[in-house]
Amino acid sequence: MFGKDKQRQRDLFESERSFRLLVEGVADYALYMLDPGGIVTSWNIGAQRIKGYSPDEILGRHFSNFYTDVDRANGKPARALRIAEEQGRYEEEGWRVRKNGTFFWASVVIDPIREGEELVGFAKITRDITERREAELKLAQMQAQLAESQKLDALGQLTGGVAHDFNNLLMIISGSVHTLKKGIEDDPRRQRALIAIEAATRRGAALTSQLLTFARRQSVNPEPVNVAERIDAVRDVLDTGVGGAVTLQFDVDRGAWPVIVDVAELETALVNLVINARDAMPTGGVITIAARNQTLDEETRAGDYVAISVEDTGVGIAPDVMSRIFDPFFTTKPVGKGTGLGLSQVHGFAHQAGGTIRVSSEIGKGTKIAILLPRTDVALSTENAHVAAGGGSGTVLLVDDNPDVASVSASLLEQLGYTVRKVADAEAALREIERDGIDLVFSDIVMPGKMDGLGLARHLKETRPGLPILLATGYSDAAVNVRGDFPILRKPYEIHQLSEAIAKLPK
Ligand SMILES: Nc1ncnc2c1ncn2[C@@H]1O[C@H](COP(=O)(O)OP(=O)(O)OP(=O)(O)O)[C@@H](O)[C@H]1O
Numbered sequence: 077m078f079g080k081d082k083q084r085q086r087d088l089f090e091s092e093r094s095f096r097l098l099v100e101g102v103a104d105y106a107l108y109m110l111d112p113g114g115i116v117t118s119w120n121i122g123a124q125r126i127k128g129y130s131p132d133e134i135l136g137r138h139f140s141n142f143y144t145d146v147d148r149a150n151g152k153p154a155r156a157l158r159i160a161e162e163q164g165r166y167e168e169e170g171w172r173v174r175k176n177g178t179f180f181w182a183s184v185v186i187d188p189i190r191e192g193e194e195l196v197g198f199a200k201i202t203r204d205i206t207e208r209r210e211a212e213l214k215l216a217q218m219q220a221q222l223a224e225s226q227k228l229d230a231l232g233q234l235t236g237g238v239a240h241d242f243n244n245l246l247m248i249i250s251g252s253v254h255t256l257k258k259g260i261e262d263d264p265r266r267q268r269a270l271i272a273i274e275a276a277t278r279r280g281a282a283l284t285s286q287l288l289t290f291a292r293r294q295s296v297n298p299e300p301v302n303v304a305e306r307i308d309a310v311r312d313v314l315d316t317g318v319g320g321a322v323t324l325q326f327d328v329d330r331g332a333w334p335v336i337v338d339v340a341e342l343e344t345a346l347v348n349l350v351i352n353a354r355d356a357m358p359t360g361g362v363i364t365i366a367a368r369n370q371t372l373d374e375e376t377r378a379g380d381y382v383a384i385s386v387e388d389t390g391v392g393i394a395p396d397v398m399s400r401i402f403d404p405f406f407t408t409k410p411v412g413k414g415t416g417l418g419l420s421q422v423h424g425f426a427h428q429a430g431g432t433i434r435v436s437s438e439i440g441k442g443t444k445i446a447i448l449l450p451r452t453d454v455a456l457s458t459e460n461a462h463v464a465a466g467g468g469s470g471t472v473l474l475v476d477d478n479p480d481v482a483s484v485s486a487s488l489l490e491q492l493g494y495t496v497r498k499v500a501d502a503e504a505a506l507r508e509i510e511r512d513g514i515d516l517v518f519s520d521i522v523m524p525g526k527m528d529g530l531g532l533a534r535h536l537k538e539t540r541p542g543l544p545i546l547l548a549t550g551y552s553d554a555a556v557n558v559r560g561d562f563p564i565l566r567k568p569y570e571i572h573q574l575s576e577a578i579a580k581l582p583k
C-alpha cells in the first residue's frame with residue numbers, strides 16, 4: 077500500500093514537471109497566468125520571446141503593461157478580464173506593446189481558472205501574428221487591384237466593340253460632307269449646316285478615339301519618342317488651354333529616356349491631365365508638368381521608366397471618388413462639362429504602352445497623376461518627315477469591304493487627283509494587280525476572307541516590292557501586329573491627312 081502511494085505521488089510529480097516543462101518550453105506562444113486582479117504570476121519562454129520581459133522583470137506586475145496607452149486609458153485590460161470571467165472566455169486580435177516599446181499584432185485568448193466556484197486567476201495565451209496580418213492585408217490589396225483591372229478590362233472590351241463601328245460611320249459622314257461642300261459655295265445656309273456637321277463629326281471622332289484608347293485598341297502608330305521634345309511641342313496648346321488664373325510650370329529632364337508611344341495619344345493624354353488639373357483649381361493655382369527617369373524595383377513592376385506627371389494645387393480627389401476616376405463616363409462635373417473619358421484615355425494609353433499610372437492626392441491640397449512609360453532601346457529617328465500635301469496622279473487600288481466607306485474614300489482620292497479602282501477583298505485585289513496599271517494600294521486592314529489587309533500588304537511586299545502600300549483602320553488588334561512594317565492611316569481621316577499619308581509613302 078505504502079509503496080503504491082509513493083509511486084503515485086512520484087508519477088503525479090513527474091507529470092506536473094513535464095507539463096511545466098512543456099508550458100515553459102513553448103516558444104511560439106506566450107503562455108502565462110494572472111491572479112484574479114491581473115498580476116502576472118507565471119511566465120514562459122514564448123512570453124519572454126514575444127514580449128521581451130524576463131520572468132523577474134514581469135512577475136508581480138500588472139498585465140496592462142502589455143496594452144497601448146490608448147487601450148489602457150479606455151479600460152480595455154479590466155474589461156477583458158471581466159468578459160473572460162463572465163462569459164468563460166475572452167478572445168481578441170489587436171495591437172500590443174513589447175518591452176522595447178514596439179507594437180505587434182496579437183491574437184489573445186484569456187480563460188478564467190476556477191477552483192470549485194472560486195476564481196483563482198486567468199490563463200493567458202498570446203501569439204504574435206503581425207506577419208500573418210501583413211500578408212493578409214497585402215493579399216486583400218492585391219485582390220482589390222485585380223478586381224479593379226478586371227473591371228476595366230471588361231469595360232474596355234465593351235467600349236472597344238462599340239467604338240470601332242463608330243469610326244466607319246464617322247468616316248462616311250466626314251467624307252460625304254467634304255464632297256457635299258463642293259458646289260454650294262454660294263449658299264451660306266447650307267455651308268453653315270455642313271460646317272456644323274463637320275464640327276460634330278470631329279467631336280464624335282475625338283470621343284471615339286478616347287474610347288478606343290481606353291479599350292487599348294487605338295495605338296496604331298507607336299514610335300520611339302523623345303518625351304522632352306513632345307512636351308515642348310504641346311506647350312503652347314496647354315498654355316492657352318489653362319487660362320489666366322492658372323500658372324503652368326515645367327520641370328522636364330532633357331535627358332529623359334526614349335519611350336515607344338503613339339505621339340497623338342501622348343499629346344491627348346497630356347491635354348486630358350492638364351484640363352483636369354485646371355478644372356480642379358476654379359480659383360487658380362499652379363500646374364507642374366514634369367518628366368524624369370525612374371527605375372522601379374517593385375515585386376510586380378521593375379525596370380526603367382519615364383515618369384510624366386501633372387501635378388496641381390487643386391481640390392484633391394475624395395477617397396470614394398478615387399476608385400472610379402478611370403471608369404469610362406465617370407465624371408463629377410456638371411452635365412455638358414465633362415464626359416468622363418479623359419482619364420479613361422490616359423489609363424488605356426499608359427497600359428497599352430506597357431506602362432502604368434500612379435495617382436496621389438490630398439483633399440484641399442492637390443493631385444499628382446503620373447504616367448509611367450517603359451524605356452526603349454530603339455533609336456530615335458532623326459529626320460522628322462513632314463511632307464507637304466500636293467496634288468496626286470496615278471491609279472490607286474482601293475480595297476475595302478464596306479461599300480459606303482469605299483465610295484467615300486474613292487471620292488476623296490479622286491478629289492486629290494487619283495484614278496481609283498475599287499475591290500472588296502484581298503483576293504480580288506491580287507487579281508486586279510495582275511492586270512497591271514496600279515501605282516498604289518490603299519487597303520482597309522480588317523476584312524472578311526482568308527486574307528486581311530495586313531496579309532495582303534505582306535504578300536505584296538514579297539511579290540511586288542516596288543508597289544507602295546497604305547493601310548487604313550478604324551481600330552484593330554491587327555494594327556498592333558503591323559508594328560511599323562507598313563504605314564497606317566487612322567479612320568476617320570480627312571482629305572489632307574489622306575494626302576499627307578500618300579505623300580509620305582516610300583517610293
Ligand atoms: N486633377 C484632379 N483633381 C481633382 N479631381 C480630378 C482630377 N482629375 C480627375 N479628377 C476627377 O476624376 C473625374 C474623372 O476625370 P476624367 O478626366 O476621366 O473625366 P472628366 O474630366 O470629368 O471629363 P472629360 O475629361 O471627359 O471631359 C473628374 O470628374 C474628377 O472628379
Ligand SMILES: [Mg+2]
Pocket residue numbers: 348351352414417418419
Ligand atoms: Mg477630364
